[in-house]
Amino acid sequence: MNPPLPSSVCHVRGTQPGPRVVVFGGTHGDETMGVRVVQDVLKALGFHTVAPAGEITSPLVLGDLFLGIGNPEAVDRGTRSVSGVRDLNRCFHESFFESPEALLLPDQQRAAELKDLLASADYFFDLHSVSAKETVPFVGLTMFSERHAEVCRSIPVHHILDVQAILGQDVGIAIDELTQTPTTCSWVNRHGGVGLAYEMGYQGDEASVPRATAVLVNLLVSVGAVHPALRENLHIEYARDTAATDQRVYRLVHCERNTLKGFRYADPRYKRNFSPVREGELIGTYQDGEEVRATSDGLLVFPAGEQTLSSNQSLFYLAVPILH
Ligand SMILES: [Zn+2]
Structure with missing residues:
Protein backbone atom coordinates (compact mmCIF):
# COMPACT_ATOMS: atom_id res chain seq x y z
CA MET A 1 0.00 0.00 0.00
CA ASN A 2 1.27 3.46 -0.85
CA PRO A 3 1.62 6.02 1.94
CA PRO A 4 -0.17 9.32 1.14
CA LEU A 5 1.87 11.62 -1.11
CA PRO A 6 3.39 14.46 0.95
CA SER A 7 3.05 18.05 -0.31
CA SER A 8 5.84 19.37 -2.60
CA VAL A 9 6.66 15.84 -3.74
CA CYS A 10 6.01 14.56 -7.26
CA HIS A 11 5.41 10.86 -7.84
CA VAL A 12 6.63 9.80 -11.27
CA ARG A 13 5.20 6.37 -12.05
CA GLY A 14 7.19 4.22 -14.40
CA THR A 15 5.68 2.18 -17.19
CA GLN A 16 7.89 -0.79 -16.27
CA PRO A 17 8.70 -2.35 -12.89
CA GLY A 18 11.67 -1.01 -10.98
CA PRO A 19 12.82 0.21 -7.58
CA ARG A 20 11.18 2.75 -5.31
CA VAL A 21 13.44 5.80 -5.19
CA GLY A 34 19.50 20.87 -4.82
CA VAL A 35 15.99 22.25 -5.35
CA ARG A 36 17.04 23.35 -8.82
CA VAL A 37 18.40 19.89 -9.61
CA VAL A 38 15.05 18.36 -8.61
CA GLN A 39 13.19 20.90 -10.77
CA ASP A 40 15.49 20.29 -13.77
CA VAL A 41 15.02 16.52 -13.60
CA LEU A 42 11.23 16.90 -13.23
CA LYS A 43 11.16 19.18 -16.27
CA ALA A 44 13.16 16.64 -18.28
CA LEU A 45 10.57 14.03 -17.28
CA GLY A 46 7.82 16.27 -18.66
CA PHE A 47 6.59 17.86 -15.48
CA HIS A 48 6.35 21.60 -15.92
CA THR A 49 5.21 23.27 -12.73
CA VAL A 50 7.84 24.98 -10.62
CA ALA A 51 6.92 23.37 -7.31
CA PRO A 52 6.69 19.61 -7.63
CA ALA A 53 3.42 18.09 -6.47
CA GLY A 54 1.13 15.39 -7.76
CA GLU A 55 1.52 12.39 -10.02
CA ILE A 56 2.62 11.76 -13.59
CA THR A 57 3.57 8.71 -15.59
CA SER A 58 6.75 8.58 -17.64
CA PRO A 59 8.12 5.91 -19.96
CA LEU A 60 11.59 7.12 -18.89
CA VAL A 61 11.01 5.85 -15.35
CA LEU A 62 11.12 2.28 -14.07
CA GLY A 63 9.28 1.62 -10.81
CA ASP A 64 8.33 4.61 -8.66
CA LEU A 65 10.40 7.76 -8.52
CA PHE A 66 9.55 10.49 -6.00
CA LEU A 67 11.21 13.88 -6.53
CA GLY A 68 10.53 16.62 -4.04
CA ILE A 69 11.51 19.46 -1.78
CA GLY A 70 12.51 18.27 1.68
CA ASN A 71 11.49 21.30 3.71
CA PRO A 72 9.53 23.69 1.43
CA CYS A 91 14.07 15.19 13.16
CA PHE A 92 14.07 11.49 12.25
CA HIS A 93 14.28 9.96 15.71
CA GLU A 94 11.46 7.73 17.04
CA SER A 95 11.24 9.66 20.29
CA PHE A 96 10.57 12.94 18.44
CA PHE A 97 7.61 11.48 16.58
CA GLU A 98 6.12 10.38 19.90
CA SER A 99 6.67 13.71 21.64
CA PRO A 100 3.72 16.19 21.50
CA GLU A 101 6.21 18.94 22.40
CA ALA A 102 8.56 18.08 19.51
CA LEU A 103 5.60 17.90 17.11
CA LEU A 104 4.87 21.58 17.77
CA LEU A 105 7.93 22.36 15.61
CA PRO A 106 7.03 22.90 11.92
CA ASP A 107 10.16 20.97 10.87
CA GLN A 108 9.08 18.00 12.96
CA GLN A 109 5.60 18.17 11.42
CA ARG A 110 7.21 18.04 7.98
CA ALA A 111 9.29 15.02 9.08
CA ALA A 112 6.08 13.32 10.24
CA GLU A 113 4.58 13.97 6.80
CA LEU A 114 7.61 12.41 5.07
CA LYS A 115 8.49 9.50 7.33
CA ASP A 116 6.30 6.79 5.76
CA LEU A 117 7.41 7.67 2.23
CA LEU A 118 11.07 7.56 3.28
CA ALA A 119 10.55 4.30 5.19
CA SER A 120 9.13 2.73 2.00
CA ALA A 121 12.12 3.69 -0.21
CA ASP A 122 14.61 1.22 -1.67
CA TYR A 123 16.94 4.15 -2.31
CA PHE A 124 16.99 7.72 -1.02
CA PHE A 125 19.27 10.45 -2.32
CA ASP A 126 19.32 13.73 -0.38
CA LEU A 127 20.93 16.67 -2.20
CA HIS A 128 22.87 19.00 0.07
CA SER A 129 25.38 21.85 -0.25
CA VAL A 130 27.91 23.12 2.26
CA SER A 131 28.72 26.60 3.59
CA ALA A 132 32.50 26.21 3.02
CA LYS A 133 33.29 28.14 -0.17
CA GLU A 134 36.08 25.81 -1.15
CA THR A 135 34.99 22.21 -1.35
CA VAL A 136 34.81 19.29 -3.69
CA PRO A 137 31.55 17.30 -3.89
CA PHE A 138 31.38 14.31 -1.56
CA VAL A 139 29.02 11.71 -0.14
CA GLY A 140 27.76 11.88 3.44
CA LEU A 141 26.24 8.83 5.07
CA THR A 142 25.57 7.20 8.43
CA MET A 143 26.07 3.58 7.40
CA PHE A 144 28.43 2.00 4.87
CA SER A 145 27.02 -1.41 3.95
CA GLU A 146 27.90 -3.41 0.83
CA ARG A 147 24.79 -1.90 -0.80
CA HIS A 148 25.95 1.61 0.07
CA ALA A 149 29.39 0.82 -1.33
CA GLU A 150 27.82 -0.44 -4.55
CA VAL A 151 25.78 2.78 -4.98
CA CYS A 152 28.81 4.95 -4.15
CA ARG A 153 30.77 3.36 -6.99
CA SER A 154 28.44 5.20 -9.40
CA ILE A 155 29.16 8.57 -7.80
CA PRO A 156 32.28 10.47 -8.92
CA VAL A 157 33.63 11.51 -5.52
CA HIS A 158 36.86 10.75 -3.69
CA HIS A 159 35.52 11.35 -0.18
CA ILE A 160 32.78 9.37 1.52
CA LEU A 161 32.14 10.77 4.96
CA ASP A 162 30.47 8.70 7.68
CA VAL A 163 28.93 11.29 10.01
CA GLN A 164 27.27 8.75 12.32
CA ALA A 165 29.57 9.27 15.30
CA ILE A 166 29.03 13.02 15.62
CA LEU A 167 25.65 14.10 14.26
CA GLY A 168 22.78 13.75 16.65
CA GLN A 169 24.87 14.86 19.60
CA ASP A 170 23.99 18.45 18.75
CA VAL A 171 20.27 17.80 19.32
CA GLY A 172 20.86 16.52 22.83
CA ILE A 173 19.94 12.88 22.43
CA ALA A 174 22.00 9.85 23.27
CA ILE A 175 22.83 7.99 20.09
CA ASP A 176 22.45 4.28 20.59
CA GLU A 177 25.20 3.09 18.30
CA LEU A 178 23.96 2.18 14.83
CA THR A 179 20.28 2.82 15.16
CA GLN A 180 19.09 6.29 15.97
CA THR A 181 20.99 9.03 14.16
CA PRO A 182 18.17 11.52 13.45
CA THR A 183 18.97 12.14 9.77
CA THR A 184 16.75 11.44 6.77
CA CYS A 185 19.29 8.94 5.40
CA SER A 186 19.61 7.08 8.68
CA TRP A 187 15.81 6.77 8.85
CA VAL A 188 15.84 5.16 5.38
CA ASN A 189 18.68 2.80 6.37
CA ARG A 190 16.79 1.76 9.51
CA HIS A 191 13.82 0.77 7.37
CA GLY A 192 15.80 -1.39 4.96
CA GLY A 193 16.62 1.13 2.21
CA VAL A 194 19.91 2.67 1.13
CA GLY A 195 20.10 6.35 2.07
CA VAL A 209 23.60 22.42 -10.50
CA PRO A 210 24.42 20.90 -13.94
CA ARG A 211 27.17 18.79 -12.38
CA ALA A 212 24.88 17.38 -9.67
CA THR A 213 22.08 16.84 -12.19
CA ALA A 214 24.44 14.68 -14.26
CA VAL A 215 25.59 12.78 -11.16
CA LEU A 216 22.00 12.21 -10.03
CA VAL A 217 20.77 11.00 -13.41
CA ASN A 218 23.73 8.62 -13.77
CA LEU A 219 23.00 7.36 -10.27
CA LEU A 220 19.32 6.82 -11.08
CA VAL A 221 20.32 4.92 -14.22
CA SER A 222 22.73 2.76 -12.22
CA VAL A 223 20.07 1.67 -9.70
CA GLY A 224 17.62 0.93 -12.52
CA ALA A 225 15.22 3.79 -11.71
CA VAL A 226 15.36 5.71 -15.00
CA HIS A 227 16.00 4.89 -18.63
CA PRO A 228 19.42 6.03 -19.95
CA ALA A 229 17.54 8.12 -22.57
CA LEU A 230 16.77 10.67 -19.84
CA ARG A 231 20.39 11.79 -20.21
CA GLU A 232 19.57 13.05 -23.70
CA ASN A 233 16.70 15.26 -22.44
CA LEU A 234 19.15 16.87 -20.04
CA HIS A 235 22.04 17.01 -22.54
CA ILE A 236 24.19 14.96 -20.20
CA GLU A 237 27.19 13.29 -21.67
CA TYR A 238 27.96 10.10 -19.87
CA ALA A 239 31.61 9.61 -19.14
CA ARG A 240 32.48 7.15 -16.42
CA ASP A 241 34.45 9.14 -13.88
CA THR A 242 37.60 7.57 -12.60
CA ALA A 243 37.17 9.13 -9.16
CA ALA A 244 35.06 6.17 -8.05
CA THR A 245 38.11 3.94 -8.30
CA ASP A 246 39.91 6.14 -5.78
CA GLN A 247 37.29 6.47 -3.03
CA ARG A 248 38.00 6.50 0.65
CA VAL A 249 35.61 6.33 3.57
CA TYR A 250 36.23 8.70 6.46
CA ARG A 251 34.65 8.89 9.89
CA LEU A 252 34.08 12.09 11.88
CA VAL A 253 35.99 11.82 15.14
CA HIS A 254 36.06 15.30 16.64
CA CYS A 255 34.01 18.49 16.65
CA GLU A 256 35.81 21.67 17.67
CA ARG A 257 33.32 24.11 19.21
CA ASN A 258 33.52 27.85 18.85
CA THR A 259 33.89 29.67 22.17
CA LEU A 260 32.85 33.13 20.90
CA LYS A 261 36.20 34.76 21.41
CA GLY A 262 36.96 35.84 17.83
CA PHE A 263 38.59 33.00 15.93
CA ARG A 264 41.13 33.37 13.13
CA TYR A 265 42.48 30.53 11.02
CA ALA A 266 46.27 30.25 11.02
CA ASP A 267 46.27 29.76 7.25
CA PRO A 268 43.62 30.27 4.52
CA ARG A 269 44.00 26.63 3.48
CA TYR A 270 42.12 25.58 6.63
CA LYS A 271 38.98 27.19 5.17
CA ARG A 272 39.09 24.55 2.44
CA ASN A 273 37.00 21.45 3.09
CA PHE A 274 39.10 18.24 3.35
CA SER A 275 42.46 19.88 4.10
CA PRO A 276 44.86 17.25 5.46
CA VAL A 277 46.21 18.06 8.95
CA ARG A 278 48.64 16.41 11.38
CA GLU A 279 48.10 15.91 15.10
CA GLY A 280 49.17 19.01 17.04
CA GLU A 281 49.10 21.29 13.97
CA LEU A 282 47.99 24.87 14.73
CA ILE A 283 44.64 25.44 13.01
CA GLY A 284 43.89 28.89 14.41
CA THR A 285 43.92 31.23 17.35
CA TYR A 286 41.29 33.03 19.42
CA GLN A 287 41.63 36.77 20.04
CA ASP A 288 42.84 36.12 23.60
CA GLY A 289 45.71 34.01 22.26
CA GLU A 290 44.21 30.57 22.98
CA GLU A 291 45.38 28.15 20.32
CA VAL A 292 43.29 25.51 18.56
CA ARG A 293 45.29 22.52 17.35
CA ALA A 294 44.35 19.33 15.50
CA THR A 295 43.63 16.52 17.95
CA SER A 296 44.68 13.83 15.48
CA ASP A 297 46.00 13.25 11.97
CA GLY A 298 43.20 13.42 9.42
CA LEU A 299 41.14 15.76 7.29
CA LEU A 300 39.65 19.04 8.44
CA VAL A 301 36.01 19.13 7.37
CA PHE A 302 33.08 21.60 7.48
CA PRO A 303 35.26 24.61 8.42
CA ALA A 304 33.03 27.52 9.47
CA GLY A 305 33.77 30.93 7.97
CA GLU A 306 35.26 33.32 10.53
CA GLN A 307 32.50 35.87 10.03
CA THR A 308 29.61 33.40 10.15
CA LEU A 309 30.27 31.96 13.59
CA SER A 310 27.70 32.30 16.32
CA SER A 311 27.37 30.82 19.76
CA ASN A 312 28.50 27.22 20.25
CA GLN A 313 28.57 26.42 16.53
CA SER A 314 31.16 24.00 15.30
CA LEU A 315 34.41 25.59 14.13
CA PHE A 316 35.38 22.48 12.19
CA TYR A 317 35.39 18.71 12.41
CA LEU A 318 38.20 16.20 12.05
CA ALA A 319 37.75 13.03 10.01
CA VAL A 320 40.00 9.97 9.81
CA PRO A 321 40.03 7.22 7.17
CA ILE A 322 38.26 3.96 7.98
CA LEU A 323 40.29 0.95 6.95
CA HIS A 324 38.41 -1.70 5.00
ZN1 LIG B 1 22.50 20.27 4.19
Missing part, protein backbone atom coordinates in the same frame (compact mmCIF):
# COMPACT_ATOMS: atom_id res chain seq x y z
CA VAL A 22 13.09 9.12 -3.37
CA VAL A 23 15.18 12.22 -4.18
CA PHE A 24 15.01 15.46 -2.21
CA GLY A 25 16.57 18.87 -2.60
CA GLY A 26 16.04 21.54 0.04
CA THR A 27 16.09 19.34 3.14
CA HIS A 28 18.04 22.32 4.43
CA GLY A 29 16.15 25.41 3.26
CA ASP A 30 19.25 27.53 2.66
CA GLU A 31 20.70 24.96 0.22
CA THR A 32 18.73 25.88 -2.89
CA MET A 33 20.95 24.32 -5.57
CA GLU A 73 8.70 26.22 4.14
CA ALA A 74 12.39 26.54 5.06
CA VAL A 75 13.23 26.91 1.34
CA ASP A 76 10.66 29.75 1.07
CA ARG A 77 12.30 31.47 4.03
CA GLY A 78 15.85 30.75 2.82
CA THR A 79 16.79 29.35 6.22
CA ARG A 80 18.24 26.00 7.29
CA SER A 81 15.11 25.16 9.29
CA VAL A 82 11.77 26.82 9.99
CA SER A 83 11.95 26.71 13.77
CA GLY A 84 15.64 27.46 14.26
CA VAL A 85 15.49 24.75 16.94
CA ARG A 86 16.06 21.58 14.95
CA ASP A 87 16.40 21.23 11.19
CA LEU A 88 14.62 18.55 9.15
CA ASN A 89 17.78 16.46 8.97
CA ARG A 90 17.76 16.13 12.78
CA LEU A 196 22.89 8.75 1.33
CA ALA A 197 23.51 12.48 0.95
CA TYR A 198 25.24 13.85 -2.12
CA GLU A 199 26.95 17.06 -1.06
CA MET A 200 26.99 19.03 -4.32
CA GLY A 201 29.52 21.71 -3.36
CA TYR A 202 29.30 25.27 -2.02
CA GLN A 203 25.71 26.41 -1.48
CA GLY A 204 26.19 29.49 -3.70
CA ASP A 205 27.91 27.66 -6.57
CA GLU A 206 25.70 27.82 -9.68
CA ALA A 207 28.01 25.42 -11.49
CA SER A 208 27.12 22.71 -8.99
Whole structure:
Protein backbone atom coordinates (compact mmCIF):
# COMPACT_ATOMS: atom_id res chain seq x y z
CA MET A 1 0.00 0.00 0.00
CA ASN A 2 1.27 3.46 -0.85
CA PRO A 3 1.62 6.02 1.94
CA PRO A 4 -0.17 9.32 1.14
CA LEU A 5 1.87 11.62 -1.11
CA PRO A 6 3.39 14.46 0.95
CA SER A 7 3.05 18.05 -0.31
CA SER A 8 5.84 19.37 -2.60
CA VAL A 9 6.66 15.84 -3.74
CA CYS A 10 6.01 14.56 -7.26
CA HIS A 11 5.41 10.86 -7.84
CA VAL A 12 6.63 9.80 -11.27
CA ARG A 13 5.20 6.37 -12.05
CA GLY A 14 7.19 4.22 -14.40
CA THR A 15 5.68 2.18 -17.19
CA GLN A 16 7.89 -0.79 -16.27
CA PRO A 17 8.70 -2.35 -12.89
CA GLY A 18 11.67 -1.01 -10.98
CA PRO A 19 12.82 0.21 -7.58
CA ARG A 20 11.18 2.75 -5.31
CA VAL A 21 13.44 5.80 -5.19
CA VAL A 22 13.09 9.12 -3.37
CA VAL A 23 15.18 12.22 -4.18
CA PHE A 24 15.01 15.46 -2.21
CA GLY A 25 16.57 18.87 -2.60
CA GLY A 26 16.04 21.54 0.04
CA THR A 27 16.09 19.34 3.14
CA HIS A 28 18.04 22.32 4.43
CA GLY A 29 16.15 25.41 3.26
CA ASP A 30 19.25 27.53 2.66
CA GLU A 31 20.70 24.96 0.22
CA THR A 32 18.73 25.88 -2.89
CA MET A 33 20.95 24.32 -5.57
CA GLY A 34 19.50 20.87 -4.82
CA VAL A 35 15.99 22.25 -5.35
CA ARG A 36 17.04 23.35 -8.82
CA VAL A 37 18.40 19.89 -9.61
CA VAL A 38 15.05 18.36 -8.61
CA GLN A 39 13.19 20.90 -10.77
CA ASP A 40 15.49 20.29 -13.77
CA VAL A 41 15.02 16.52 -13.60
CA LEU A 42 11.23 16.90 -13.23
CA LYS A 43 11.16 19.18 -16.27
CA ALA A 44 13.16 16.64 -18.28
CA LEU A 45 10.57 14.03 -17.28
CA GLY A 46 7.82 16.27 -18.66
CA PHE A 47 6.59 17.86 -15.48
CA HIS A 48 6.35 21.60 -15.92
CA THR A 49 5.21 23.27 -12.73
CA VAL A 50 7.84 24.98 -10.62
CA ALA A 51 6.92 23.37 -7.31
CA PRO A 52 6.69 19.61 -7.63
CA ALA A 53 3.42 18.09 -6.47
CA GLY A 54 1.13 15.39 -7.76
CA GLU A 55 1.52 12.39 -10.02
CA ILE A 56 2.62 11.76 -13.59
CA THR A 57 3.57 8.71 -15.59
CA SER A 58 6.75 8.58 -17.64
CA PRO A 59 8.12 5.91 -19.96
CA LEU A 60 11.59 7.12 -18.89
CA VAL A 61 11.01 5.85 -15.35
CA LEU A 62 11.12 2.28 -14.07
CA GLY A 63 9.28 1.62 -10.81
CA ASP A 64 8.33 4.61 -8.66
CA LEU A 65 10.40 7.76 -8.52
CA PHE A 66 9.55 10.49 -6.00
CA LEU A 67 11.21 13.88 -6.53
CA GLY A 68 10.53 16.62 -4.04
CA ILE A 69 11.51 19.46 -1.78
CA GLY A 70 12.51 18.27 1.68
CA ASN A 71 11.49 21.30 3.71
CA PRO A 72 9.53 23.69 1.43
CA GLU A 73 8.70 26.22 4.14
CA ALA A 74 12.39 26.54 5.06
CA VAL A 75 13.23 26.91 1.34
CA ASP A 76 10.66 29.75 1.07
CA ARG A 77 12.30 31.47 4.03
CA GLY A 78 15.85 30.75 2.82
CA THR A 79 16.79 29.35 6.22
CA ARG A 80 18.24 26.00 7.29
CA SER A 81 15.11 25.16 9.29
CA VAL A 82 11.77 26.82 9.99
CA SER A 83 11.95 26.71 13.77
CA GLY A 84 15.64 27.46 14.26
CA VAL A 85 15.49 24.75 16.94
CA ARG A 86 16.06 21.58 14.95
CA ASP A 87 16.40 21.23 11.19
CA LEU A 88 14.62 18.55 9.15
CA ASN A 89 17.78 16.46 8.97
CA ARG A 90 17.76 16.13 12.78
CA CYS A 91 14.07 15.19 13.16
CA PHE A 92 14.07 11.49 12.25
CA HIS A 93 14.28 9.96 15.71
CA GLU A 94 11.46 7.73 17.04
CA SER A 95 11.24 9.66 20.29
CA PHE A 96 10.57 12.94 18.44
CA PHE A 97 7.61 11.48 16.58
CA GLU A 98 6.12 10.38 19.90
CA SER A 99 6.67 13.71 21.64
CA PRO A 100 3.72 16.19 21.50
CA GLU A 101 6.21 18.94 22.40
CA ALA A 102 8.56 18.08 19.51
CA LEU A 103 5.60 17.90 17.11
CA LEU A 104 4.87 21.58 17.77
CA LEU A 105 7.93 22.36 15.61
CA PRO A 106 7.03 22.90 11.92
CA ASP A 107 10.16 20.97 10.87
CA GLN A 108 9.08 18.00 12.96
CA GLN A 109 5.60 18.17 11.42
CA ARG A 110 7.21 18.04 7.98
CA ALA A 111 9.29 15.02 9.08
CA ALA A 112 6.08 13.32 10.24
CA GLU A 113 4.58 13.97 6.80
CA LEU A 114 7.61 12.41 5.07
CA LYS A 115 8.49 9.50 7.33
CA ASP A 116 6.30 6.79 5.76
CA LEU A 117 7.41 7.67 2.23
CA LEU A 118 11.07 7.56 3.28
CA ALA A 119 10.55 4.30 5.19
CA SER A 120 9.13 2.73 2.00
CA ALA A 121 12.12 3.69 -0.21
CA ASP A 122 14.61 1.22 -1.67
CA TYR A 123 16.94 4.15 -2.31
CA PHE A 124 16.99 7.72 -1.02
CA PHE A 125 19.27 10.45 -2.32
CA ASP A 126 19.32 13.73 -0.38
CA LEU A 127 20.93 16.67 -2.20
CA HIS A 128 22.87 19.00 0.07
CA SER A 129 25.38 21.85 -0.25
CA VAL A 130 27.91 23.12 2.26
CA SER A 131 28.72 26.60 3.59
CA ALA A 132 32.50 26.21 3.02
CA LYS A 133 33.29 28.14 -0.17
CA GLU A 134 36.08 25.81 -1.15
CA THR A 135 34.99 22.21 -1.35
CA VAL A 136 34.81 19.29 -3.69
CA PRO A 137 31.55 17.30 -3.89
CA PHE A 138 31.38 14.31 -1.56
CA VAL A 139 29.02 11.71 -0.14
CA GLY A 140 27.76 11.88 3.44
CA LEU A 141 26.24 8.83 5.07
CA THR A 142 25.57 7.20 8.43
CA MET A 143 26.07 3.58 7.40
CA PHE A 144 28.43 2.00 4.87
CA SER A 145 27.02 -1.41 3.95
CA GLU A 146 27.90 -3.41 0.83
CA ARG A 147 24.79 -1.90 -0.80
CA HIS A 148 25.95 1.61 0.07
CA ALA A 149 29.39 0.82 -1.33
CA GLU A 150 27.82 -0.44 -4.55
CA VAL A 151 25.78 2.78 -4.98
CA CYS A 152 28.81 4.95 -4.15
CA ARG A 153 30.77 3.36 -6.99
CA SER A 154 28.44 5.20 -9.40
CA ILE A 155 29.16 8.57 -7.80
CA PRO A 156 32.28 10.47 -8.92
CA VAL A 157 33.63 11.51 -5.52
CA HIS A 158 36.86 10.75 -3.69
CA HIS A 159 35.52 11.35 -0.18
CA ILE A 160 32.78 9.37 1.52
CA LEU A 161 32.14 10.77 4.96
CA ASP A 162 30.47 8.70 7.68
CA VAL A 163 28.93 11.29 10.01
CA GLN A 164 27.27 8.75 12.32
CA ALA A 165 29.57 9.27 15.30
CA ILE A 166 29.03 13.02 15.62
CA LEU A 167 25.65 14.10 14.26
CA GLY A 168 22.78 13.75 16.65
CA GLN A 169 24.87 14.86 19.60
CA ASP A 170 23.99 18.45 18.75
CA VAL A 171 20.27 17.80 19.32
CA GLY A 172 20.86 16.52 22.83
CA ILE A 173 19.94 12.88 22.43
CA ALA A 174 22.00 9.85 23.27
CA ILE A 175 22.83 7.99 20.09
CA ASP A 176 22.45 4.28 20.59
CA GLU A 177 25.20 3.09 18.30
CA LEU A 178 23.96 2.18 14.83
CA THR A 179 20.28 2.82 15.16
CA GLN A 180 19.09 6.29 15.97
CA THR A 181 20.99 9.03 14.16
CA PRO A 182 18.17 11.52 13.45
CA THR A 183 18.97 12.14 9.77
CA THR A 184 16.75 11.44 6.77
CA CYS A 185 19.29 8.94 5.40
CA SER A 186 19.61 7.08 8.68
CA TRP A 187 15.81 6.77 8.85
CA VAL A 188 15.84 5.16 5.38
CA ASN A 189 18.68 2.80 6.37
CA ARG A 190 16.79 1.76 9.51
CA HIS A 191 13.82 0.77 7.37
CA GLY A 192 15.80 -1.39 4.96
CA GLY A 193 16.62 1.13 2.21
CA VAL A 194 19.91 2.67 1.13
CA GLY A 195 20.10 6.35 2.07
CA LEU A 196 22.89 8.75 1.33
CA ALA A 197 23.51 12.48 0.95
CA TYR A 198 25.24 13.85 -2.12
CA GLU A 199 26.95 17.06 -1.06
CA MET A 200 26.99 19.03 -4.32
CA GLY A 201 29.52 21.71 -3.36
CA TYR A 202 29.30 25.27 -2.02
CA GLN A 203 25.71 26.41 -1.48
CA GLY A 204 26.19 29.49 -3.70
CA ASP A 205 27.91 27.66 -6.57
CA GLU A 206 25.70 27.82 -9.68
CA ALA A 207 28.01 25.42 -11.49
CA SER A 208 27.12 22.71 -8.99
CA VAL A 209 23.60 22.42 -10.50
CA PRO A 210 24.42 20.90 -13.94
CA ARG A 211 27.17 18.79 -12.38
CA ALA A 212 24.88 17.38 -9.67
CA THR A 213 22.08 16.84 -12.19
CA ALA A 214 24.44 14.68 -14.26
CA VAL A 215 25.59 12.78 -11.16
CA LEU A 216 22.00 12.21 -10.03
CA VAL A 217 20.77 11.00 -13.41
CA ASN A 218 23.73 8.62 -13.77
CA LEU A 219 23.00 7.36 -10.27
CA LEU A 220 19.32 6.82 -11.08
CA VAL A 221 20.32 4.92 -14.22
CA SER A 222 22.73 2.76 -12.22
CA VAL A 223 20.07 1.67 -9.70
CA GLY A 224 17.62 0.93 -12.52
CA ALA A 225 15.22 3.79 -11.71
CA VAL A 226 15.36 5.71 -15.00
CA HIS A 227 16.00 4.89 -18.63
CA PRO A 228 19.42 6.03 -19.95
CA ALA A 229 17.54 8.12 -22.57
CA LEU A 230 16.77 10.67 -19.84
CA ARG A 231 20.39 11.79 -20.21
CA GLU A 232 19.57 13.05 -23.70
CA ASN A 233 16.70 15.26 -22.44
CA LEU A 234 19.15 16.87 -20.04
CA HIS A 235 22.04 17.01 -22.54
CA ILE A 236 24.19 14.96 -20.20
CA GLU A 237 27.19 13.29 -21.67
CA TYR A 238 27.96 10.10 -19.87
CA ALA A 239 31.61 9.61 -19.14
CA ARG A 240 32.48 7.15 -16.42
CA ASP A 241 34.45 9.14 -13.88
CA THR A 242 37.60 7.57 -12.60
CA ALA A 243 37.17 9.13 -9.16
CA ALA A 244 35.06 6.17 -8.05
CA THR A 245 38.11 3.94 -8.30
CA ASP A 246 39.91 6.14 -5.78
CA GLN A 247 37.29 6.47 -3.03
CA ARG A 248 38.00 6.50 0.65
CA VAL A 249 35.61 6.33 3.57
CA TYR A 250 36.23 8.70 6.46
CA ARG A 251 34.65 8.89 9.89
CA LEU A 252 34.08 12.09 11.88
CA VAL A 253 35.99 11.82 15.14
CA HIS A 254 36.06 15.30 16.64
CA CYS A 255 34.01 18.49 16.65
CA GLU A 256 35.81 21.67 17.67
CA ARG A 257 33.32 24.11 19.21
CA ASN A 258 33.52 27.85 18.85
CA THR A 259 33.89 29.67 22.17
CA LEU A 260 32.85 33.13 20.90
CA LYS A 261 36.20 34.76 21.41
CA GLY A 262 36.96 35.84 17.83
CA PHE A 263 38.59 33.00 15.93
CA ARG A 264 41.13 33.37 13.13
CA TYR A 265 42.48 30.53 11.02
CA ALA A 266 46.27 30.25 11.02
CA ASP A 267 46.27 29.76 7.25
CA PRO A 268 43.62 30.27 4.52
CA ARG A 269 44.00 26.63 3.48
CA TYR A 270 42.12 25.58 6.63
CA LYS A 271 38.98 27.19 5.17
CA ARG A 272 39.09 24.55 2.44
CA ASN A 273 37.00 21.45 3.09
CA PHE A 274 39.10 18.24 3.35
CA SER A 275 42.46 19.88 4.10
CA PRO A 276 44.86 17.25 5.46
CA VAL A 277 46.21 18.06 8.95
CA ARG A 278 48.64 16.41 11.38
CA GLU A 279 48.10 15.91 15.10
CA GLY A 280 49.17 19.01 17.04
CA GLU A 281 49.10 21.29 13.97
CA LEU A 282 47.99 24.87 14.73
CA ILE A 283 44.64 25.44 13.01
CA GLY A 284 43.89 28.89 14.41
CA THR A 285 43.92 31.23 17.35
CA TYR A 286 41.29 33.03 19.42
CA GLN A 287 41.63 36.77 20.04
CA ASP A 288 42.84 36.12 23.60
CA GLY A 289 45.71 34.01 22.26
CA GLU A 290 44.21 30.57 22.98
CA GLU A 291 45.38 28.15 20.32
CA VAL A 292 43.29 25.51 18.56
CA ARG A 293 45.29 22.52 17.35
CA ALA A 294 44.35 19.33 15.50
CA THR A 295 43.63 16.52 17.95
CA SER A 296 44.68 13.83 15.48
CA ASP A 297 46.00 13.25 11.97
CA GLY A 298 43.20 13.42 9.42
CA LEU A 299 41.14 15.76 7.29
CA LEU A 300 39.65 19.04 8.44
CA VAL A 301 36.01 19.13 7.37
CA PHE A 302 33.08 21.60 7.48
CA PRO A 303 35.26 24.61 8.42
CA ALA A 304 33.03 27.52 9.47
CA GLY A 305 33.77 30.93 7.97
CA GLU A 306 35.26 33.32 10.53
CA GLN A 307 32.50 35.87 10.03
CA THR A 308 29.61 33.40 10.15
CA LEU A 309 30.27 31.96 13.59
CA SER A 310 27.70 32.30 16.32
CA SER A 311 27.37 30.82 19.76
CA ASN A 312 28.50 27.22 20.25
CA GLN A 313 28.57 26.42 16.53
CA SER A 314 31.16 24.00 15.30
CA LEU A 315 34.41 25.59 14.13
CA PHE A 316 35.38 22.48 12.19
CA TYR A 317 35.39 18.71 12.41
CA LEU A 318 38.20 16.20 12.05
CA ALA A 319 37.75 13.03 10.01
CA VAL A 320 40.00 9.97 9.81
CA PRO A 321 40.03 7.22 7.17
CA ILE A 322 38.26 3.96 7.98
CA LEU A 323 40.29 0.95 6.95
CA HIS A 324 38.41 -1.70 5.00
ZN1 LIG B 1 22.50 20.27 4.19
